[in-house]
Amino acid sequence: MESKNVVVIGSLNYDIIVKQQRMPNKGETFVADELIQGPGGKGANQAAQCAKLGLPTIMFGKVGVDRFGEALVGSLTAFGVNTSYIKKQGSTGMGVVHVMPDGDYYSTIVKGANHLITVNDIDEIAHLFDSTAFIVLQQEIPEEVVEYIIDKYKNANLKIVLNNAPARNIKETILKSVDILVVNETEASFMSGRPIHSANDAMNVGKELITQTGGIVVITLGKEGSVVVTESYSDFFPAEKVQAVDATGAGDSFIGAFIYALSQDFSIDQCMKFATHVSAITVTKEGGQDSFPSKGDIFPTGVENPVTMN
Template identity: 35%
Template sequence: MGNVVVVGSINMDIINRVERHPEPGETIHCLDTSYSPGGKGANQAVSSSLAGSSVTMIGAVGNDAFGEVLIKALHNYGVNSSAISIEEGTSGLAFITVDEAGENTIVLSHGANGKVHSDQLSINMLKGAYAVLLQNEIPASVNEAVMRMCREEGVLVYYNPAPAHQLNEYLYDLIDTIILNETEAALISGLQVTDVASAELSAAHFINKGIKNVIITLGSKGALFKSKDSREFVPAFSVKAVDTTAAGDTFIGAFAASQASGGSVKESLVFAAAASAITVTRVGAQQSIPRKEEIEQLLNSSKL
């Protein structure tokens, strides 16, 4: 089984639960406020670790009150945190508002995530690695440098372009697997994504640009995998969503862990869909991510 390396963000999530999201200019009361370790990078690292992978996290926290808490949380989830740097200033923060339907809005404050640098990832860390997971909550120059290092060392790049923005054309050839939701796929490809058929058109755009594998997650509609020579689709598990925070990160981390352990694409998609389904039934980011045993229990009790 290959290791998984995550280069990305580490945040403290400040979560406000509300009956509904406010209109522009409107002030409303929240039902409660909680603090939860998060960040796309850290969430994906925790997901891969709980799903059975050996995981190393590369990132940065501030020397504020949150920094030590964030590193300790990763350590407690079995993630190797020895390469995380402590920078002057604040840790990354995410201000999350969740309504009664479980839908969320998120405002990010980069903090120390903006100080992550590619020198933190050494060639030694890539030895034995199956894949490196990347997102868009650290400097784009770091992502590019890591992609090039992975290409030289023969390590797969799993890229989650979130928050979404247009990609430089020359990056496409450096990405082995791109994983996006409907909104991200639509923004980057320029093609509206509302269902499986439109997701296939968007996926074809990325493949034509040079990316080997594309996964588009469609929320309650399921997830689509597409490459030049193959296609897989898995429906979503039917659950009552309480909080969608970290659902996408859970899917990505679980998929990578399953692939690293030798699972087929179809097996890994189903495994990731089950992990994500469990996550949305719980509140918070990392604390909502399931362990491998829980995922397997859902798989064993389901007909999917």
């Protein structure tokens, strides 16, 4: 692939992460163990991981005219993301994440400036897509904006990556124009109307979704692993055995790593193993973007060969 440029259009949230032993019951006040604050949002997370792996990455989105917005832009800039196209309007989106002892989490987001993005904003950055290899989208910005981008660039010389999270119903014509669909088991169940209790269930749902979308379907299964389905190939990739500390952002780390591997022309098998390895490193550290590994962490010798992991 000649161009390796990535444009991420999506959310930027300031995360408040609460570490606690369990979720409180209705009406109960429960004492947490620790509070961690930091940058988040699915769009910003995926941009951060792409940039930390060395891909030229542009982030487009909106933050508020407040200190949270300044912190989000500053963090991405430090990771090497081009933040010059991020606009400031209203109040910054927020994420409240409750992390359990096993690393699993419960997350609530406040829309904020993320939902002030318009199709006119997209037209203003149209020139960016002339030299872009990947457009990366999620569902924490207005639905009509996501649909507009996919429809407008479906025939362009680039790949459209959609992380349908939080899951929305997607029009048949829009979904068919997506080149790479990435969802977790909950989102895949929503899209298919079928429960997923195992890797085999996920594989079957993936085979159903591949008939509705463009080229690659990835379903992540948390600590169990992930499956990938194309028109000619499907397989399950178990998660690496690590001591999970915090799974916040692990799915976004996986996506960023998968895009990096695709940009290097790795095989689908190698892409999945690489993304699995990168996300495994992420869950061993606390927080979101700060826990994402850099290119130097993955390739300490500087030689960018496909990583074969067990």
